[in-house]
Amino acid sequence: MDKSNHVVLDFYKSEYEETLRKFNLPEEQAMFTALPVDKMEEANNTVDQYPIVILSNQIPVGFFILHSSQRVKDYTTNPKALLLTALSINHSQQGKGYAKTGMDKLPEFIREFFLDINEITLVVNKKNIAAQKLYEKVGYRDTGERRIGAIGEQLILTYQL
Numbered sequence: 001m002d003k004s005n006h007v008v009l010d011f012y013k014s015e016y017e018e019t020l021r022k023f024n025l026p027e028e029q030a031m032f033t034a035l036p037v038d039k040m041e042e043a044n045n046t047v048d049q050y051p052i053v054i055l056s057n058q059i060p061v062g063f064f065i066l067h068s069s070q071r072v073k074d075y076t077t078n079p080k081a082l083l084l085t086a087l088s089i090n091h092s093q094q095g096k097g098y099a100k101t102g103m104d105k106l107p108e109f110i111r112e113f114f115l116d117i118n119e120i121t122l123v124v125n126k127k128n129i130a131a132q133k134l135y136e137k138v139g140y141r142d143t144g145e146r147r148i149g150a151i152g153e154q155l156i157l158t159y160q161l
Helices: 014-021 036-044 070-074 098-113 129-137
Strands: 007-011 049-056 059-067 081-089 119-125 141-149 152-160
Touching: 007 098, 014 036, 014 049, 014 059, 036 049, 036 059, 036 081, 049 098, 059 098, 070 081, 081 098, 098 119, 098 129, 119 129, 119 141, 129 152
Parallel strands: 081 119
Antiparallel strands: 007 049, 049 059, 059 081, 119 152, 141 152
16 A cells, blocks of 8 residues: 555644654754754744644654745745755654655645745755755755855755745
8 A cells, every 4th residue: 555645744733742742863863953842832833934744644753844934035035935944754753755755745735735835945954965865856956055054064955836
């Protein structure tokens, strides 16, 4: 059976909180992203941040945030873009294709809930090869622009809807 049928994206709901709070990441991944517990409250209390949960059979396996805030303008001049940040897959669920399936489903999710959006942009650390490969595999392209972040050079990637 195709597992992608069992993977869905959903806006954060309080019923997901307990599982999201238990997420953990190995140190070599944690340096590149944030755990959901560190981002949920801020995202829930900020008008232009949308916490999104990757679910497998209704169980949270991943998390990320979509931003429509002023922060988007730091990475693209497109006023119809969303910024994707803080993607993580719970360590115990990694290696099962959830990140790829979740990112494959993201364009459809955005078309459904963010009607005027035509671009997703994100920033990935140059040293985070696994994430770069994931984003490349699902259709993001390197804009060629770079920023210096807290732990070094960052690539700006974009996906046109």
